[in-house]
Amino acid sequence: MAFKPPPPRPALFRGTPPAIFPAILGLFGLGLGWRRGADAFGLPAELGDVILGAVTALYLFALAAYLRKLAARPGVLAEDLRILPGRAGVGAMVLCLYLLAAAWLPFGAGIAAAILWAGLAAHAAFLAVLIRVLLTGPAEQRRVTPVWHLNFVGFILAGVTAPALGLAGLGTVILWATGAMAAAIWAESARQFLAASVPAPLRPLLAIHLAPAAMLGLVAAGLGLAPVAQAFAVLAAILLGALVASARWLLAAGFSPFWGAFTFPLAATASLWLTLGGDWRIPGGLALVAATLIVPWIAFRVLQLWARGQLGPRTNAAVA
Numbered sequence: 001m002a003f004k005p006p007p008p009r010p011a012l013f014r015g016t017p018p019a020i021f022p023a024i025l026g027l028f029g030l031g032l033g034w035r036r037g038a039d040a041f042g043l044p045a046e047l048g049d050v051i052l053g054a055v056t057a058l059y060l061f062a063l064a065a066y067l068r069k070l071a072a073r074p075g076v077l078a079e080d081l082r083i084l085p086g087r088a089g090v091g092a093m094v095l096c097l098y099l100l101a102a103a104w105l106p107f108g109a110g111i112a113a114a115i116l117w118a119g120l121a122a123h124a125a126f127l128a129v130l131i132r133v134l135l136t137g138p139a140e141q142r143r144v145t146p147v148w149h150l151n152f153v154g155f156i157l158a159g160v161t162a163p164a165l166g167l168a169g170l171g172t173v174i175l176w177a178t179g180a181m182a183a184a185i186w187a188e189s190a191r192q193f194l195a196a197s198v199p200a201p202l203r204p205l206l207a208i209h210l211a212p213a214a215m216l217g218l219v220a221a222g223l224g225l226a227p228v229a230q231a232f233a234v235l236a237a238i239l240l241g242a243l244v245a246s247a248r249w250l251l252a253a254g255f256s257p258f259w260g261a262f263t264f265p266l267a268a269t270a271s272l273w274l275t276l277g278g279d280w281r282i283p284g285g286l287a288l289v290a291a292t293l294i295v296p297w298i299a300f301r302v303l304q305l306w307a308r309g310q311l312g313p314r315t316n317a318a319v320a
Contacts, residue, residue, distance in 0.1 A: 016317070017085075017089065017315050019085045019088070019314075021096060022089060022264065023260040024299065026260065028059070028103065029263070030292065031052035032102060035049070083315075085316065086318070088261070089315075091150035094122050095119075095154045098157035101113075101119060105161055109165055116165065123158075144192065146205045146261070149212050152185070153182045156179075156219055159171040160218055171223055175216065175219045178216070202258070204256070207266075210265035210268075240287075259302075260298060263298055266294065267295060
């Protein structure tokens with residue numbers, strides 16, 4: 001019998017899976033959390049900056065890899081957006097620009113502002129393609145999922161940097177507009193949850209519901225709306241408590257790339273509580289410690305799958 005070699009694997013960059021970006025978003029959140037934690041506990045300020053510097057390099061590499069795939073065949077974007085991991089991943093890729101702006105803010109307001117506006121433009125373009133894909137695809141694609149928070153509420157991340165750049169008005173508009181959208185998604189998701197069980201592989205995505213509460217609180221705090229920030233801090237505590245109490249149920253399917261959904265919400269919650277301080281300081285510190293133990297481990301596992309060429313096939317990523 002003649003030997004038949006295995007089919008060639010697609011080039012690394014031509015098959016870049018969007019599923020790498022939720023974990024990178026979580027690493028950005030961890031770095032920003034440590035920047036706030038250093039202030040809260042009198043630790044060296046460089047801790048957060050070192051993390052953010054390393055994550056920035058990782059993000060730019062991953063972004064270049066995905067853009068190279070997109071340049072090879074632009075149609076892969078629409079193909080990636082037809083599947084849930086792709087919508088989550090591309091959405092996280094865009095949102096990382098907002099956190100990159102926040103990371104750069106102490107080193108240059110001009111650069112941070114340029115990145116912020118680039119993020120807003122990229123987000124608008126992304127939504128234009130996503131909405132077209134949702135409207136032209138099967139009805140099942142238009143079902144509300146936690147990933148809608150990333151796609152439609154994700155503008156709230158821009159509100160973290162906007163007030164510091166003198167754009168308080170923009171931050172206020174983003175706060176109330178995304179707050180209304182988040183409330184609608186929470187309500188519809190609750191209705192669906194009560195009407196039908198969530199398949200085990202998709203349960204980790206429920207953690208995304210925590211992220212808007214934390215980010216809305218952070219933006220409210222930055223705008224000086226202390227009562228609103230406190231209310232969202234309480235909501236984040238309730239949601240995080242529910243997730244921790246349901247951990248065994250959430251993790252029933254075992255590790256998957258969807259575990260990236262756990263990373264950013266936890267780091268964002270730690271940042272909110274540390275920002276508010278007072279009675280929230282210790283819970284914020286504990287959440288930051290938990291994020292430090294969990295987020296890098298999940299990110300390592302996801303990036304390991306990418307390096308081995310397994311992440312794309314496991315998430316049905318399009319190949320250029």
